[in-house]
Amino acid sequence: MIQYDKISSRDAFGNALLRIAEENPLLVGIGADTTKSMGMQKLSEKYPERVINIGIAEQNMTAVAAGMAATGFQVYAASYAPFSTLRAAEQVRTFIAYPNLDVKIVGGLGGLSGNIEGVTHQGLEDVAVMRSIPNMTVVIPADAASTEVITEEIARIRGPVYLRLGRGAVEKVFDAGYRFQIGKANVLKADGSDAAIICNGAVVARALRAAQLLDANGVKARVIEMPCVKPIDADAVVESAAATGAVITVEEHNIIGGLGSAVAEVLGGRRPSPLLRIGIEDIFTESAPHNDLLDRYGFRPEDMAARIGQFLSSFNSKNEEEA
Amino acid sequence: MIMKSSVAELREAARLIRRDIIDIAYLAEGPSHPGPALSIADILAALYFRVMDADPRNPGWAERDRLVLSKGHACPAVYAALAGRGYFDRAWLTTVRRLGSRLQGHPDMNKTPGIDITSGSLGNGLSLGLGIALALRLLRKNCGVFVILGDGELQEGMIWEAVMAASAQKADNLTAIVDYNHFQSCGGTDEIVPLEPMRAKWESFNWNVFEINGHDMEEIVSRLEMAKRFTGRPTVIIAHTVKGKGVSFMEADNSWHQRIPSKEQYDTAMRELAGGSE
Numbered sequence: 001m002i003q004y005d006k007i008s009s010r011d012a013f014g015n016a017l018l019r020i021a022e023e024n025p026l027l028v029g030i031g032a033d034t035t036k037s038m039g040m041q042k043l044s045e046k047y048p049e050r051v052i053n054i055g056i057a058e059q060n061m062t063a064v065a066a067g068m069a070a071t072g073f074q075v076y077a078a079s080y081a082p083f084s085t086l087r088a089a090e091q092v093r094t095f096i097a098y099p100n101l102d103v104k105i106v107g108g109l110g111g112l113s114g115n116i117e118g119v120t121h122q123g124l125e126d127v128a129v130m131r132s133i134p135n136m137t138v139v140i141p142a143d144a145a146s147t148e149v150i151t152e153e154i155a156r157i158r159g160p161v162y163l164r165l166g167r168g169a170v171e172k173v174f175d176a177g178y179r180f181q182i183g184k185a186n187v188l189k190a191d192g193s194d195a196a197i198i199c200n201g202a203v204v205a206r207a208l209r210a211a212q213l214l215d216a217n218g219v220k221a222r223v224i225e226m227p228c229v230k231p232i233d234a235d236a237v238v239e240s241a242a243a244t245g246a247v248i249t250v251e252e253h254n255i256i257g258g259l260g261s262a263v264a265e266v267l268g269g270r271r272p273s274p275l276l277r278i279g280i281e282d283i284f285t286e287s288a289p290h291n292d293l294l295d296r297y298g299f300r301p302e303d304m305a306a307r308i309g310q311f312l313s314s315f316n317s318k319n320e321e322e323a
Numbered sequence: 324m325i326m327k328s329s330v331a332e333l334r335e336a337a338r339l340i341r342r343d344i345i346d347i348a349y350l351a352e353g354p355s356h357p358g359p360a361l362s363i364a365d366i367l368a369a370l371y372f373r374v375m376d377a378d379p380r381n382p383g384w385a386e387r388d389r390l391v392l393s394k395g396h397a398c399p400a401v402y403a404a405l406a407g408r409g410y411f412d413r414a415w416l417t418t419v420r421r422l423g424s425r426l427q428g429h430p431d432m433n434k435t436p437g438i439d440i441t442s443g444s445l446g447n448g449l450s451l452g453l454g455i456a457l458a459l460r461l462l463r464k465n466c467g468v469f470v471i472l473g474d475g476e477l478q479e480g481m482i483w484e485a486v487m488a489a490s491a492q493k494a495d496n497l498t499a500i501v502d503y504n505h506f507q508s509c510g511g512t513d514e515i516v517p518l519e520p521m522r523a524k525w526e527s528f529n530w531n532v533f534e535i536n537g538h539d540m541e542e543i544v545s546r547l548e549m550a551k552r553f554t555g556r557p558t559v560i561i562a563h564t565v566k567g568k569g570v571s572f573m574e575a576d577n578s579w580h581q582r583i584p585s586k587e588q589y590d591t592a593m594r595e596l597a598g599g600s601e
Contacts, residue, residue: 028461049461054488055488057481057484060450060453060481062450064488065454066450066451067450067451067456068458070451070454070455070458071455072385072462073461090447094444095440
């Protein structure tokens with residue numbers, strides 16, 4: 001029985017933001033005509049002068065955020081993932097990350113959740129770009145409850161963070177008891193010595209179901225949520241590779257540059273292991289409802305389970321041949 | 324209370340800034356950008372030595388006025404002004420752009436005392452300044468923000484995003500200064516992408532507009548002080564300037580956009596900038 005969140009991650013972010021703002025008078029939100037759509041409505045109603053709609057101009061929004069942060073504020077600059085991270089990439093890099101200013105870049109419509117708007121509004125390269133910028137922390141919550149917890153946690157660090165959110169309500173994975181620490185993985189299913197599935201974002205629920213399907217077929221896979229892609233929990237990656245001998249990453253992102261790449265970098269350096277990266281296969285997708293896109297582009301639990309099974313048997317048989 | 328320099332003292336401060344710019348251009352062997360730096364020397368002298376409230380002993384003073392050098396490649400001029408005001412040791416000046424220097428190729432707020440914000444790739448400074456201005460207003464601080472724009476960088480679309488947003492926000496604590504010297508890296512702005520009608524552009528975006536001779540110290544000071552007090556709208560000062568101003572062979576010669584002078588050229592420039600006493 002699939003259970004969905006009652007609210008979107010954007011609204012969950014907004015709820016947490018209001019609570020943080022009540023504690024911190026030096027918190028402001030800024031949007032590029034996105035203050036409503038990025039969940040800042042409640043903050044704006046309570047503290048009208050602390051939410052700025054700067055107009056449809058993401059580069060300006062981002063540099064204005066830098067200016068405010070340089071003057072003492074913690075700034076939440078919220079727009080949509082492709083605009084926040086691609087259109088305004090230089091402003092994020094040079095004026096926020098380089099001087100290490102306390103701006104949280106909040107990108108909605110991350111992954112395929114830009115859904116019916118099509119490729120223009122889907123954020124499938126955002127993590128790659130943000131991850132390559134020094135000083136930047138990159139975080140991808142899985143659902144509404146974890147988004148609230150993560151929003152409160154990233155507020156505690158003074159410095160740039162990219163918080164990647166979705167659009168609509170997604171499958172519920174966590175409750176309010178969710179725990180988050182920068183740079184730490186979250187083990188969701190600890191048993192499993194055949195494979196380790198490392199995942200994040202709205203596809204965590206689907207990865208868990210894929211693991212159940214594998215389980216039914218006698219393949220025991222552990223599941224690890226990696227909400228923080230940078231800094232990544234390298235020890236957790238190495239440990240899961242050591243315990244299982246095979247790693248699978250699942251992410252709503254181009255397979256180039258995101259979680260799969262981050263895991264590959266860790267494994268390549270510390271424990272070379274077979275790795276299957278499930279994600280968008282370096283292509284442009286199309287318009288459709290979010291779940292239809294997830295099904296079509298490789299995230300059906302059945303399809304993932306089948307791919308993982310094939311992957312495991314392919315190198316297991318190869319190992320046998322070599323032996 | 325900080326002593327306010329007289330116009331004669333400001334002219335002298337500008338001369339010393341120019342000498343430092345030439346020193347940086349020759350001795351630091353960057354190569355740096357002497358032409359664009361000389362262009363704003365008078366404006367910077369007026370700002371740092373008179374108009375802006377700032378405390379070199381306390382660069383992070385919350386009540387200070389702020390400066391954003393949007394045309395960041397002209398930073399030797401700002402470094403000269405900061406050293407002149409005592410923000411750091413003058414010996415730093417000839418390290419500009421060298422390995423390990425605290426004086427970067429473009430302004431860095433974390434490395435250089437007195438730099439209010441990291442800036443410099445073109446087109447970004449007005450937005451940065453607007454952010455500072457909005458933040459200061461939220462903090463109920465009566466401080467001014469001055470943004471020095473190159474004319475060529477007005478070709479960047481983001482400038483006009485900020486121009487629109489600043490007037491929408493009625494950011495009257497924000498003053499933009501356009502260094503209108505009619506040159507950009509590859510040649511004349513009038514040939515590449517003309518900026519005229521300059522005044523009408525800003526007026527149509529609902530800014531308060533002053534036009535000045537950017538090398539006439541009395542006019543510079545008078546309009547900067549008026550801009551600082553102006554309420555209701557942001558102000559732009561269109562400063563008509565000469566690229567390379569103050570060194571005869573650099574004036575309006577765009578080859579000095581970024582170039583290291585020869586020993587002979589250096590000596591000539593320093594003779595021209597020697598001042599009355601020598």
